[in-house]
Amino acid sequence: MEEFLRQYGPIGIFLGAGFEGQTAVIVGGLLARQHILGLWMVLASATAGSWLVDQLLFVAGRRFRTHRWVARATKQAAFARALRFIEKYPISYTLAFRFIYGLRVASPIAIGVSQVPTWRFTVLNILGAMIWGTAFTMAGFIFGEAVHNVFGHGHHAGRWTLIAAGGLILVVLVVWAVRYLLGRRKRAAEALVGDA
Secondary structure (H helix, E strand, O other): OHHHHHHHHHHHHHHHHHHHOHHHHHHHHHHHHOOOOOHHHHHHHHHHHHHHHHHHHHHHHHHOOOOHHHHHHOOOHHHHHHHHHHHHOHHHHHHHHHHOOOOOOHHHHHHHHOOOOHHHHHHHHHHHHHHHHHHHHHHHHHHHHHHHHHOOOOOOOOHHHHHHHHHHHHHHHHHHHHHHHHHHHHHHHHHHHHHO
């Protein structure tokens, strides 16, 4: 992964963010810390790659919602869970789905099948991609700083460490909030079943 990103730079980060996920973005952050890639270039490529692929999946879900492949996908358990949560928390879910393991690809398609307006998804998708790209780029950047300091070549990270720490805190809060909401919904469903 590192060699691929060294060779292809922004294109590698863009494709990695869109198709592979956070590993390419974290490695991009590491390479930015080593001054092999520009930090802003990594942030922009990660955000753009994540945004574009998820936007295309949303459009596919919206445009082909009656197609047999999409109809088949709606019957999968992960898709059904995503759709139920989208109906109840459309804004929160659209901002957070990138951080939910196992629902990354199904989520934008499910949002496309749902009643969420295209303009709202587009705005929230841009914002979510920026949060996700920044969080994982800065996670790689901090890790690179830590490795650099451990081996005695680093300098005080200063404002970048603060920015990265803020990004990691944001990621932790988003993951916690999503898990809390999913757990709350599950407990409410179990209570309804128990009362029946």
